[in-house]
Structure formats: structure tokens, C-alpha cells
Amino acid sequence: MNQEKTNDMILQTVTKLVSFIILLFSFYLFLSGHNAPGGGFVGGLITSSSIVLLLLAYDLKTVKAILPVNFIYVAGMGLLIAILTGAGAFVFGAPFLSHTFGYFHLPFLGKTELATATLFDLGVYLVVVGVTMTIIQTIGEEE
Amino acid sequence: MNNFVILPILIPLLAAVALIFMNKRIMLTRVFSAAASVLAIVISGILVQTVFTKGVQTLNLGGWKAPYGIVLAADQFASLLVLTTAVIGLLIVLYSYRSIGEKRERSFYYSGVQFLLAGVSGAFLTGDLFNMYVFFELLLIASYMLIVLGGTKIQLRESLKYIVFNIVSSALFVIGVGFLYAVTGTLNMADLSVKISESGQTGLITVIGVLFLIVFGLKGGIFPFYFWLPGSYYAPPTAIAALFGALLTKVGLYAITRVFTLIFIHDTQFTHQLMMWLAALTILFGVIGSIAYSDVMKIVIYNIITAVGVILFGIAVNTPASIQGAIYYLIHDMLIKGALFMLAGTLITLTGTASLHKMSGLIKRYPVLGWMFLISAVSLAGIPPFSGFVGKFKIVEGGFAQGEFVISILVLLSSLLVLYSVLKIFMYAFWGEEKETPNQEKRTAKGLLYPAAVFLLLSLLFGLGTEYVSPYVNQAAETLLNPEKYIEAVLKE
Numbered sequence: 001m002n003q004e005k006t007n008d009m010i011l012q013t014v015t016k017l018v019s020f021i022i023l024l025f026s027f028y029l030f031l032s033g034h035n036a037p038g039g040g041f042v043g044g045l046i047t048s049s050s051i052v053l054l055l056l057a058y059d060l061k062t063v064k065a066i067l068p069v070n071f072i073y074v075a076g077m078g079l080l081i082a083i084l085t086g087a088g089a090f091v092f093g094a095p096f097l098s099h100t101f102g103y104f105h106l107p108f109l110g111k112t113e114l115a116t117a118t119l120f121d122l123g124v125y126l127v128v129v130g131v132t133m134t135i136i137q138t139i140g141e142e143e
Numbered sequence: 144m145n146n147f148v149i150l151p152i153l154i155p156l157l158a159a160v161a162l163i164f165m166n167k168r169i170m171l172t173r174v175f176s177a178a179a180s181v182l183a184i185v186i187s188g189i190l191v192q193t194v195f196t197k198g199v200q201t202l203n204l205g206g207w208k209a210p211y212g213i214v215l216a217a218d219q220f221a222s223l224l225v226l227t228t229a230v231i232g233l234l235i236v237l238y239s240y241r242s243i244g245e246k247r248e249r250s251f252y253y254s255g256v257q258f259l260l261a262g263v264s265g266a267f268l269t270g271d272l273f274n275m276y277v278f279f280e281l282l283l284i285a286s287y288m289l290i291v292l293g294g295t296k297i298q299l300r301e302s303l304k305y306i307v308f309n310i311v312s313s314a315l316f317v318i319g320v321g322f323l324y325a326v327t328g329t330l331n332m333a334d335l336s337v338k339i340s341e342s343g344q345t346g347l348i349t350v351i352g353v354l355f356l357i358v359f360g361l362k363g364g365i366f367p368f369y370f371w372l373p374g375s376y377y378a379p380p381t382a383i384a385a386l387f388g389a390l391l392t393k394v395g396l397y398a399i400t401r402v403f404t405l406i407f408i409h410d411t412q413f414t415h416q417l418m419m420w421l422a423a424l425t426i427l428f429g430v431i432g433s434i435a436y437s438d439v440m441k442i443v444i445y446n447i448i449t450a451v452g453v454i455l456f457g458i459a460v461n462t463p464a465s466i467q468g469a470i471y472y473l474i475h476d477m478l479i480k481g482a483l484f485m486l487a488g489t490l491i492t493l494t495g496t497a498s499l500h501k502m503s504g505l506i507k508r509y510p511v512l513g514w515m516f517l518i519s520a521v522s523l524a525g526i527p528p529f530s531g532f533v534g535k536f537k538i539v540e541g542g543f544a545q546g547e548f549v550i551s552i553l554v555l556l557s558s559l560l561v562l563y564s565v566l567k568i569f570m571y572a573f574w575g576e577e578k579e580t581p582n583q584e585k586r587t588a589k590g591l592l593y594p595a596a597v598f599l600l601l602s603l604l605f606g607l608g609t610e611y612v613s614p615y616v617n618q619a620a621e622t623l624l625n626p627e628k629y630i631e632a633v634l635k636e
Contacts, residue, residue, distance in 0.1 A: 066631065072163065073163070073164065075163075075165055076160055076163035078159050079160045079163075080157075080161075083153070083156060083157055083160065087157075089146075090146055094206060095146060095202055095203055095205060095206045096149045096153070096202065096205075097145055097202055097204045097205040098206045099205065100204050102497060
């Protein structure tokens with residue numbers, strides 16, 4: 001890079017704040033997918049958008065230091081979770097991909113509906129984050 | 144409810160994901176992908192036997208009843224093809240050990256192969272039109288990755304064409320599915336069949352049928368839509384070309400068979416007549432291509448197109464004999480194309496050239512390769528004790544019974560020209576004086592020949608053991624000819 005070093009203080013300070021708000025929003029969308037617009041796909045995209053914002057404000061090396069994960073494995077992990085959630089139905093003698101839910105009393109939250117569909121969504125979420133970040137990082141690294 | 148039906152899809156899918164994690168350890172990926180393929184063969188074998196004894200097996204995914212949820216339906220036709228796919232998968236993996244090279248193996252090669260196998264098995268087993276589209280995309284995206292893997296110049300150029308044509312055909316597929324959904328309000332294939340027979344096949348539905356013929360014709364390499372195929376299959380390494388040649392066009396043919404024996408069956412006068420003439424032209428252009436070239440790979444590739452035409456003709460004639468013939472020929476062709484691609488690839492690796500005029504006299508140094516090539520050539524042409532005979536015989540029998548003399552005779556003549564094109568390779572490459580090609584390596588062909596030998600052995604057994612295979616094929620043809628059986632199994636209760 002023969003580019004002059006610029007001072008991105010405003011961008012970087014705002015990013016520090018905003019990326020957490022985006023992360024929180026993506027988490028909210030991920031959880032609300034069952035009864036409201038949202039879900040694993042859009043949640044994953046918004047999570048990766050917050051990481052992309054970090055990439056814009058800092059650089060590839062810094063972000064790799066903050067998030068030392070291989071995103072290809074993140075995508076693989078997501079696929080594995082999604083498939084195993086489907087295959088978990090085998091154990092209960094139900095058809096592949098059968099989902100179930102139940103009501104539980106959780107501390108702080110009270111009576112909550114927990115569904116195995118969320119686990120499948122978690123898989124989708126991880127695949128989306130993994131794939132998006134792999135694409136962006138690979139293109140970013142190419143000279 | 145029978146969870147067994149999902150296993151032929153689930154095993155390669157899980158293997159593909161697991162292979163992502165063990166990517167860096169080549170020996171482990173080799174052993175693991177071979178083990179997964181062996182397991183897939185065993186499972187598909189059991190599936191074939193289950194369908195044989197108990198009839199069509201179905202699985203409502205997620206426990207939702209048939210027209211509302213996605214249903215997987217394994218009739219004998221689909222099961223036989225799934226078994227063939229699993230066998231091809233294993234042999235391709237074994238052939239890749241020696242031929243594909245470590246650089247590609249490190250780049251998620253085996254993972255891509257298993258994803259492709261999962262997509263192909265899924266496309267065979269699904270009972271839902273949109274789900275079939277999704278499995279098509281799974282196998283296509285895996286094939287995009289495999290065709291470009293390695294990044295040589297020719298691969299980059301041809302993969303661009305391949306991807307563009309397949310994206311266009313996928314878009315047409317979605318448009319077709321959209322039209323059909325707008326007209327009938329359902330996507331489950333059995334339910335579609337019921338709805339269309341209730342309302343009658345109007346002109347609109349026939350138009351959609353022709354649109355599907357175009358879509359699957361683009362995937363399967365039928366006459367006006369095969370133009371992408373010769374270039375695309377020429378680009379990737381042999382193992383991948385063999386995988387494509389043995390599986391991908393056959394998925395298009397399977398989809399045509401399924402759609403035109405289950406859904407669009409009430410106005411056969413127009414659609415099947417159209418398919419017949421397209422089949423004739425496909426055969427014609429296939430043999431012209433295979434005679435014209437003196438490049439080993441190109442000859443084998445154009446023989447795929449000829450075979451696609453022959454099978455399409457069998458489906459279009461739509462009599463018990465011709466449908467049985469088409470099934471025999473489909474399975475035979477998957478096996479023999481695998482063998483031919485591997486033998487042609489081995490020939491190219493050994494001589495360092497693909498041009499027939501630069502090689503000769505190889506029979507002295509590589510007698511096994513030579514004789515194997517001869518057997519696969521006569522088997523491809525359909526000489527009686529070998530596997531290509533029964534299928535073509537039945538197709539022609541059905542054609543004559545329906546009064547389609549011109550095209551049936553064309554099928555017979557095409558055998559002659561196919562034999563000529565492959566024997567041309569044999570005579571140029573194996574007979575004559577030994578001649579040094581500039582970059583010929585004096586290496587043995589041993590490791591490369593085992594998978595092709597297994598292919599040939601299976602093809603031989605398939606030809607000699609027609610007695611044992613015929614009950615299965617008859618059952619498959621019976622379900623295709625009587626869609627009520629399929630519909631009843633899917634929409635029961």
C-alpha cells in the first residue's frame with residue numbers, strides 16, 4: 001500500500017459503538033424469526049454486516065486478531081448443526097426434520113416457548129455468517 | 144413413514160460436511176470419502192431390495208402430510224438410479240487418488256464430489272417439483288466448483304459458459320414451476336398429476352410441459368440445447384469429466400421421464416411426438432460429432448449426446464417395452480460412460496496427447512488397457528452378450544411396435560456409427576507401429592485401471608445377468624407406466 005495513512009478516528013470511534021448495536025439487532029432478528037419477520041438468514045447477514053463495518057473501519061489483520069476463527073469451519077459447523085437437528089428426529093422414531101417445542105420456566109424470562117426449529121435456524125445463521133465472511137475475506141486478501 | 148429413504152441423500156451430505164473439517168489431511172479425506180461411498184452403496188442396495196419387496200417407499204419430511212409438506216418417494220426407477228449413482232461415486236473417488244493431484248485434493252475436492260452425489264440422489268428421490276429444483280441447484284453448484292477447481296485457462300473459460308447456460312436454465316425452471324403453481328396451486332408431483340387429470344390437460348399446461356422439456360433438455364443435453372456440453376466436459380480433469388458424463392445429463396433425462404410419465408400425460412400426441420423428433424435430431428448430431436473428431440475426449444463426449452437421444456426416444460415412445468429399454472439403457476450408459484471416460488483419460492495421461500493421429504501401437508506396452516477399451520467399445524455399441532444390447536433392443540422393439548420406423552432405424556444405424564467412432568480410437572491408438580510421442584511418459588497404468596475395470600465388470604454382469612436384473616427393471620417400468628401406483632403411495636390415507 002503506497003497510500004497515505006489517514007486518520008480515521010471518527011469512523012473508528014463510531015464503528016466501535018455501532019457495530020455492537022448492529023450485532024444486538026441481528027441477535028434480536030435471529031430470535032424473533034418464529035413469530036415475526038426475521039430468522040437465521042437475515043440475522044446472519046446482519047451479523048456479517050457488522051463484521052464488514054469493522055473491516056471497513058480497520059483492516060483485515062485487525063479483524064482477524066479480534067475474531068480468530070476460520071469462517072469456512074463456521075459454515076461447516078452450521079451445516080452440521082442443521083443436518084444433525086434434522087437427523088435428531090431419528091432417535092425419537094419421527095420422520096427426518098420433525099421439530100418439536102415445549103414451554104419452560106426460565107430464570108428472568110419466565111414461561112418461554114423453546115423450539116428445536118431454533119437450532120436449525122442457528123445452523124442457517126452460522127452458514128450465512130461463515131459463507132459471507134469467507135467470500136469477503138477471500139476477495140479482500142487477493143492482490 | 145420410512146426414514147430409510149432419506150439416508151442415500153443424508154450420507155453423502157454428512158460426509159461432505161465432515162470432509163470440510165478434515166481438509167488438510169489428504170489420506171484421511173481419501174479413506175473417509177471412500178468409506179462414505181461404500182456405506183451409501185450398501186444403503187441404496189437395501190433400498191432397492193425394500194422397494195422390490197414392499198413397493199414404493201415414501202417419507203413425509205417433518206411429518207407433514209403429502210400435498211402440504213415435502214415428500215420423498217422412492218419407486219424402483221429412482222432407487223435403481225440412486226444405487227448406480229452411489230457405485231459411480233465410489234469408483235470416481237478411487238480413480239481420483241491417482242489422477243486428480245494433491246493440489247486439487249487440498250481444495251475441498253472430495254467434499255465437492257460428495258455434495259454433488261447428495262444433489263443427484265436428492266433429485267432422484269424427491270417427490271416435489273420445487274424440491275427437485277433445490278437439489279438441481281445443489282448438484283449444479285457442486286459441479287461449478289468441480290469444473291473450475293484447479294483454475295487452468297481452459298477451465299476458467301469453459302466454466303464461465305457452463306455456469307451461464309445453467310443459470311439461464313435454472314431461471315427457466317423457476318419460471319416453469321411458477322407457471323405450474325399458478326395454474327394448479329400445488330407443487331407435489333403426485334398431487335399435480337391428480338389436479339391435472341381432474342381439470343384436463345389444457346393448452347396452457349401443455350405449454351408448461353414444453354417449457355419443462357426445454358429446461359431439462361438444457362440440463363440433459365438434448366438437440367438444440369446441447370451446445371454447451373462438448374466444451375464444458377472437455378475442460379475439467381478426467382475424474383470430474385467422468386463424474387459429469389456419467390451422472391449430470393442423466394439427471395435431466397430422469398426429470399424428463401418423471402415429468403412426462405407422471406404429470407403431463409394427457410396430451411401425449413403433441414409432447415411425445417415433439418420429444419421423438421428431438422431425440423432423432425439429438426442422435427443424429429451426436430453421431431456426426433463423434434465421427435467428425437479425432438480427439439479421444441471429444442469422441443467420448445459426443446457419444447454421451449447420442450446416448451441421451453436414444454434414451455429420450457425410448458421415453459417418448461412410451462410403451463412397456465420402450466420404457467424398460469430406456470431404463471436398461473440409462474443404467475448401462477451411466478456405467479459404460481464412466482468406464483470410457485476413465486479409459487480415455489488414462490490414454491491421454493499415458494501418451495500426453497489427446498489427438499488420435501499422434502498415438503499408435505499402444506497395445507504392445509499396455510495390453511490390458513487395450514482389451515478393456517475394446518470391450519467397452521463393443522459394449523457401448525450394443526453387441527449382444529454385453530450390456531448395451533438389451534436396452535437398445537427393447538427401445539427399437541417398442542419403436543417398431545408403435546410404427547415409428549424411421550427413428551427406430553436411425554437408432555439402429557446410430558449403433559453402427561457409434562461403434563465406428565470408438566473403434567477408430569482403438570485402431571489408431573492401439574494398432575500399428577509403436578510411435579514415440581514427444582512427452583510420453585513410460586509409466587504403468589496400474590492404479591488408474593482398477594476403477595475402470597470395476598465399471599466394465601459391473602457392465603458385463605449387467606449384460607450377462609439380465610435375467611436377474613429384469614424383475615427390478617420391470618417393476619420400475621410398471622410404476623412409470625401406471626402413475627396411479629406412485630400417486631397412491633404418496634397421497635395415501
